[in-house]
Amino acid sequence: MPATRVPASIFLTGLAVLTLAGCAAPAGSADPSASVDPAAEAPATALEPATITLYTSEPQEKADALVAAFNEIHPEVTVEIFRAGTGDLTARIAAEQESGDIGADVLLAADAGTFENYAADDLLLEYTPADADKLDPALVDPEGFYTGTRIIxxxxxxxxxxxxxxxxxxxxxxxxxxxxxxxxxxxxxxxxxxxxxxxxxxxxxxxxxxxxxxxxxxxxxxxxxxxxxxxxxxxxxxxxxxxxxxxxxxxxxxxxxxxxxxxxxxxxVSQPAGIFADTESPEAAQAFVDFLISAEGQTLAVEQSYLPVRSDVGTPEGAPALDDLxxxxxxxxxxxxxxxxxxxxxxxxxxx
Missing domain, CATH: 3.40.190.10 (Periplasmic binding protein-like II)
Known part of the structure; x- marks a missing residue:
């Protein structure tokens, strides 16, 4: 089936409805009537202390900032980062799959197709994160194995x-x-x-x-x-x-x-996040994925120059209106x- 030329206002319907008028605005400058104040959200329930490993293609500085922001909410969870290009990550995961021991709890990288392959190999935990209903359905795996976190x-x-x-x-x-x-x-x-x-x-x-x-x-x-x-x-x-x-x-x-x-x-690509099925700390891994698409996590994404996957956190300064693409x-x-x-x-x- 050939690629379809789809205006973003159609393809990303849920995002477009609320954000098109402000897509060229500075970070955090969404319409106040539509915005979410991250500080006003209910405090997170503390988890059992745990350590999880994140495999990601994010630049190290941005990955470090993600973990630091997550730890402001969940200081009881230690996140160890393994950062590499997506090709190197997928090669590493393939080798670990052969040995029967995936070294990561969470993967944040690549594209939906890569995650579809992992889901088909039964490598991923079925989990639909909190706030997934605030995202465009096109960015959320309907079977719950991964969720888009940025529009790139x-x-x-x-x-x-x-x-x-x-x-x-x-x-x-x-x-x-x-x-x-x-x-x-x-x-x-x-x-x-x-x-x-x-x-x-x-x-x-x-x-x-x-x-x-x-x-x-x-x-x-x-x-x-x-x-x-x-x-x-x-x-x-x-x-x-x-x-x-x-x-x-x-x-x-x-x-x-x-x-x-x-x-x-x-x-x-939507840089999905997913949890490996053999994680020994599923609650901590789920909390980290929840954070990525939360108002706090998406506000940070905008500050890091990404187009967000939810409509209530503004957009980066200089970003185009989605309906112009x-x-x-x-x-x-x-x-x-x-x-x-x-x-x-x-x-x-x-x-x-």
Missing amino acids: PTVIAYNTSLITEPPTSWADLTDAAYADKIVMPNPDVSGAAAYNAAVWLDEPALGEEWLTKLAANKPVIADSNGPVSQAVATGTQPVGIVVDYLVRELAAQGSPIAVAYPEEGVPF TILAPDLETIRSTQDAAVETFRDLFLK
Whole structure:
């Protein structure tokens, strides 16, 4: 089934109803009548002391901030962080699956397709977190094995000191003018990049023909989105394919970098969270997942430049209105079944 061009106001209905009017507002600036004051919520019930391990692709500083904020609510829970790129995380989990001992209690990374695979292998605990009803249903697994925690589109970034007329479409990037000027992440490392490869190949307006033409421009392949954004910000490569929040962060810090949302549509991942079925501390793990989509957790997500998954916490400064975007929303089962082949196609075109 080909990817569908769906306006975000349709695809993310629950979010759009309350947030569209304020999507370009600064963090925490949602309509007060619709907002939730995290401090006004009932205090959490203390849990039995426990230690859980979080596997995540979040940058270390952001993961540390997540845990610190969670510990303000649940100081009795120790969260140990193992941080790596999504490709490294999935490889580690595969090795642990073979040995019969998954080392993590909670996974926060990647895309829904990855979690669907883990659920199919009976690796995940069935759990629908508190406040899941405040999220768009498209971001919550109906069987309860995982929940989206951020909306992370992949876009075109460009250095404003070097590019005067930025590309406005994925097709623009195949122009010979961009030869040797593009940088993009490696799908062997980045879960978002692996997902994107499958989405692009499934999209009729793009497909393998577009990917082949893009490869002819010889993009630099960086390990992950972080190095991509840095390369664009420093001008090492003037154009990049990268997740949007990194561009906002660097622009806010004064870097000459801006974002273009391609007219064909943007793929996005929701960085789900799920709990491994063999966790020895299910209540602590559940409390951590609850926190991620709570008003407190989502307010922190906005402060960290992410588009939130709930509508009552504002949006990052400089973020676009969701109804101004076209979302590439392919059939999830199609992406699951084709992602490995899509990554192999990417390797053949870009890495050999």
